[in-house]
Structure formats: structure tokens, C-alpha cells
Amino acid sequence: MKKNASQSAYLHAYESIRDKVLNGEIAGGTKLVEEKLAKDLGVSRTPIREAIRKLEQEDLIQDKRVVLPTEKDLREIFQVRILLEGFAARASATYMSEEAIEELQKCVDIGRNGTTEEIMKANKAFHEIILDTNNNKVMIKIMDRMQSIIYLFRKTVVYHKRPHLIDEHEQICNAIRNRNPEEAEELMKKHLEADLAFFLHFMGQD
């Protein structure tokens, strides 16, 4: 009866649906029908429902439809990101360990020499290291929930090779290494504002 899958049907469904949304296999605006998804994944509706609820919490789905984030949505997410990550950058200048700073530097290096796939990962890690330094589970959870939508966004930015992105990371890294909280926060805010502006630029074109 139970599939030989190593994980629960619910988790499998959650990840599967999320991935399909993130890589565009399920287009924005699509209505998700429980029975159809259940059939596709070879499970019953029960785990599908739970997966959908979770995705709704992450705002990737809104009443059974895959979201199509508007410009306003993005601005709102970034307003929050700027507050939280700006704060985290400031704290990092005071609290980050030398080892973590090395990790951060590695992310910058990969940003210069890695493959697109590697760069994606490194950019995510860069922001995560800074956030984790502040050691606030609530904050981490909030950022985690926004991650899916941010992922959609980050893909575009890296794919289109935004100018100065890695330079900005390096500047932030240096400000942290030099233990300059004000500068670290300011640079992080500028960095995120530039990210947002760049993305909105591409949104307008499609």
C-alpha cells in the first residue's frame, strides 16, 4: 500500500508541487485541482490538501491558484527584506565569526568564477550566512516563507547577470570584516534596493 518512497506522501507532494511552480512547469494563475494533482503524483487527495495549505502559507498559492506576484507584492516583500536583512547585516558586523566571514568571502569568489547553478546557490548562501548570524529563529522563519517567491526573483537577476551584484556582495563582506555596522546595513539596503529595481525593470518588459 505504502509507496517505497523514502519520505511521506505529504512532503513529497509539497516539494513536487512547489518545484513545479518554481520552475514554471505550472504557470502563474493556474487553478490547482486536488484530484488532478493526486492522480499525477499517485497519492490520494489527503496529502495533496495538506501540501496546498502549506504552499498557501508561503503565499505561493492563493485560494487554489498559483500566484502571479504583482509589482506591489515585490515592493512589499522587499520592504520587509530590507528591514530584516539590513538589521542582520548590521548585527553581523559586530557578531559574525571569522570563520563565517571566510564562508561569506567564498560566496563572493564563487560569484565571480562559478557556473550559473553555483552562483545561484552562493548568492542564497551569502544572504543566509548573514541572517543566521543574528540567530533569531522568528526572523529566519519569516525569510524562509518568502524564500519561494524570492527564488523566482533571484533566478531572473542571476540569469540576466545584473551588473555589480557580486561587487556589492564583496563590499558588504568587507564592511562586516572591518566591523562597521552602519556601513554594512547601508550597503545591504542599497544592494536589495538595486536588486528590486533591476527585477522590476524586467517585469515591465514581459
Add this chain to the structure above:
Amino acid sequence: MKKNASQSAYLHAYESIRDKVLNGEIAGGTKLVEEKLAKDLGVSRTPIREAIRKLEQEDLIQDKRVVLPTEKDLREIFQVRILLEGFAARASATYMSEEAIEELQKCVDIGRNGTTEEIMKANKAFHEIILDTNNNKVMIKIMDRMQSIIYLFRKTVVYHKRPHLIDEHEQICNAIRNRNPEEAEELMKKHLEADLAFFLHFMGQD
């Protein structure tokens, strides 16, 4: 078959369980057993499960147990609150309408003359008016999710009649009326820090 309740079983279950947790009817640390809750509320396990999932998202439940927030949890929540509400207070000084400022003043007045129940509501409204002024759905949702735990906290503060609480609200209201963003933000941060300190004081005693 269907109860004559005006709302869905799921919503009824959600609200019912949440309220029982908030008013202490279900003590912190209690393991929630689906079947028991289902029997109590006269529904099946299905809507109970959904309700529990939602409450888990709000951090009121963590793997089937009612949370017992630690001091660290509270500090973390307030670190976020201070960032978001501080920002909202600053924005309010610039954008809040005269009518909304009147509403804010009313909350202060009720804080001075109302019943405990009325004061609770007015204090909640005070913070909501400021947050709503910034008109950021993402922020509102984040605060909403923390609301349950904040409620547990606010009850204590009002019940014990924290000194200066309403004075601080009035100061914030005045800073907004005087269109002074810096001061509004600073006062809000101080206000929330005082709230936190007061609550931690009582936590230590029990």
C-alpha cells in the same frame, strides 16, 4: 449531517482550539490529540488536522504540543516587532490621514477611561492603525501570525497595568500628529522595549 453552525467545521475548530490555548484552558506543553479534540468539538479528525496545521504555522503549536514560549522566543518576536512597527510608526508620521490620527487618539482616550476589556481592544487597535497606514500586506500578515503569541503577552501587561503604557501611546500619537518621523520611530521602539522588559519581569516570577 452538517451542523447548523454558520461557519465551516475547519474554521470553527481553528478558532475554538486557538481560543482555548489563548485563555489558558489548554495549558502550555499539552499534547493535542486529534481524536480527542474531534470528539470534544463534535466533528471528525479531518477539519481538526487542518486547524492544527494552521496553528502550527502561527507557532502556537509545535509538533502537536501547545508552545510554552521561552524568554528567547519573546525577545526574538520583539526584535522583529521593533523593526516592523518602528518602520510603520515612521511612515505613519508622513502618511497617516487626519481621520486615522483621530482614531489613534480615541484609542489613547479609551486607554485612560475604558474597562479592561475595552483597553485590551484599544491597545490592539492602536498598533493596528499604525501598521495599516504603511499599507504593506506582507508586513500585516507577518504581524498577524505573531498576534496570537503577542496576545498572550498583552493580556499580562494590561492586566498588571503597566505604568506609562498609555502615556507612551499618547507620545507616539503626538509625534505622528506633529509629523515627526524620527521621533515616532524612536518612541515606538522605546515603547516596545519597555513592553518586553515589563513582560520578562513577570515571566521570571512565575
Add this chain to the structure above:
DNA sequence: TCAATATTTTTTGTATACAATTTATATAAT
């Protein structure tokens, strides 16, 4: 033709059954 209403179909919400898992309890061996 078009709007209004009825009818059918699809989809969701809820209850229930049962298997899988976890947790508690009892039994045996040292």
C-alpha cells in the same frame, strides 16, 4: 439574441476505515 433560471458536472469539505508508526506497557533474561 440575451438574460434568467434550471440542470448537470466539477470540485471541495467532511466523515470514516484502515494501515503504519509511535508510544506505552508488560514480560523475560541477566
Add this chain to the structure above:
DNA sequence: ATTATATAAATTGTATACAAAAAATATTGA
């Protein structure tokens, strides 16, 4: 008595059935 192992009980995860609600389609009257 204490640990190890077996057994039983409780609890959760999943599948399925069916009723309620929502959405789509057809039908009627102007």
C-alpha cells in the same frame, strides 16, 4: 532491579466515500 525484548494500545498518515458547494452548461422565456 534493570535492561532488553515482545506485546499491546494509542496516535497519526493515507485512502476512500459521499454530501455540500461552486462552477459550468443547458434550457427557457422575453
